[in-house]
Amino acid sequence: MPSPTEPQHPAPLAGIRVVDLSKILAGPYVTMSLADLGADVIKVEHPDGGDATRQWGPPFNGPDSAYYLAANRNKRSVTLDLKSPAGQEAAHRLIADADIVVENFRPGSSLQEVFRYDRLSERYPRLVVLHISAFGETGPLRGEPGYDMVAQAAAGLMSLTGEPEGPPVKAGYAMGDLGAALFGTIGVVSALVERARTGAGQYLTTSLYESQLALHVNWATSFFATGETPARLGSGHPSLVPYQAYPASDGYFVIAVGSDALWQRLCALLDRPDLAADPRFRANRDRVVHREQLNAELERTLRGDTVENWCALLTAGGVPVTPIRTLDEVYGSEQTAALGMVQKVEHPVVGMLEQVAFPVSFRGERPSVRTAPPMLGQHNCEVLAELGYDAEAIERLTGPRPGPAAQDG
Incomplete structure (x- = not known):
């Protein structure tokens, strides 16, 4: 499997800074995509365990799960308690120098209130903020939490998946999370283009539910045309045979x-x-x-x-x-190898780590996997020193410096 080569041109989002306040999959996949495109992404995690997906296993590869390793490369990890005044102050220092914030705070949570867009925009008018939720900003379900399978069920995907006489089945991929991530990424990049024209940032929202409705495409238009509820067809197509x-x-x-x-x-x-x-x-x-x-x-x-x-x-x-x-x-096929879709990167604990690369090439070059998914707090000293904190302040803010395997790389 080919290793990434040094790019011949600057990455499309070089010079863009992203503060990633999200967790699980939808938000981290957005920020990983932005990182793949060259943005400097700083992943903010709670000191006590960090992103929950670090423990979503087995399988594990080193201290973290394969699930976490799938959606967090090319980022730097900083541990902050965002519910503490000191943690919030550090977060604001990060945001002050950022172009984009991505978050999926639970509706009605204290963190959603602390980092409300109207407050952020007063201090940082050029800031683009993406909020990802389960069911959207309005409607009777707006306050409901939700995971990928909840979205697949609530938005109809499971009703369309499986054999006609069998039970509903979830899609093999996390289409609720990943759909929201893809639309969220499109929204963020579009907002950057608009900001280049107007000078103003903005607040973007999408949800797992909305993204599933958008992906219904022909299923929805067929329902609108006929009023008939579609049935499961197994692997069959509703409009083509065979x-x-x-x-x-x-x-x-x-x-x-x-x-x-x-x-x-x-x-x-x-x-x-x-x-x-x-x-x-x-x-x-x-x-x-x-x-x-x-x-x-x-x-x-x-x-x-x-x-x-x-x-x-x-x-x-x-x-x-x-x-x-x-x-x-x-992953053993000649086609996958020829496309260079698997790249290897050095991880501080597990050695060479394989990653599925970004699926768009620019000028014939595929964005490179530059750094492995970070260990928890791996970049505390590096990032916080950039913000003006000295060693004593960093230790007060984040706890003792990580061990050698997890120190700044």
Whole structure:
């Protein structure tokens, strides 16, 4: 797996400073994305244990969980008790020099009150603040806390996921958290562009719930058009057939037919001219209506050979197809390696640590993984000295200096 190379151009967000007051996944994923793009991100954590995801394991890699290590690279960690006057003063020193603050304080909490945007904006008018919540700023659920699966359930994703006769299933990824993170990142970068034009910062909000509604896309518009509540389709597509996983003799693979021309080609490759000629299946709208009958016919044919053979045949014939790969196959594949999507970085305890890189390249260069996810308080001395604190004040503020493994790097 390739290691990151030195970039030939400044990173897009070089010179931008972010104060990360968030925890768990949605907020930290926003700030990691900004850090990947070159921003200086300072992660503020409570001295007693820090971000809760540090303990979300097993698996662990060194002192922290794999979960924490997934969303916190390229940041510096500072430990402050934000409920104490001294901690709040230090946080304000950080914010005074920052462009962006990201937080997901619980609605109605004391910290949300202390760091209210109207107060921050009076002192720092150019500041961009992103607040991420579970259900948004208004409405009857605005004060409710929520985790990713709560959002997946409340916003309908689980009702659309799973086999038709099976129970609701959550998505394999944390789509509630990650959806909010992606929209939040877009919002922050857009606010920076607007600030360059107007000189003013602003308050941005998004939520796990809102992001899920935005990602419904065709599901929602179909519901608006028909008034019918969509049903679970397993791996099937609501508007295209065949477009799902099918069983071969030794496993499953995916066929994706997005046009009637591809359908005709598939029938020829499968040696099923009868399906191409059947009026129930001739056009996509007919195939959607007769989904069950068509899938039964296709399964009868496809069970007659292996995944490898079907994929080779259909790929050569120009029909989109792929085996359903497991993560060991994905990260061992030539395609993943060629893209440079896995980078290695030195961690002070575990040695070389693999990370999935940022998925956008700029001028042909992928943003680099510069530093490992920080250990708790790893950069206390470095960052607080930058703010003007001397060694004695830093120790009073954060406690004893971390051990050698966790000192400033």
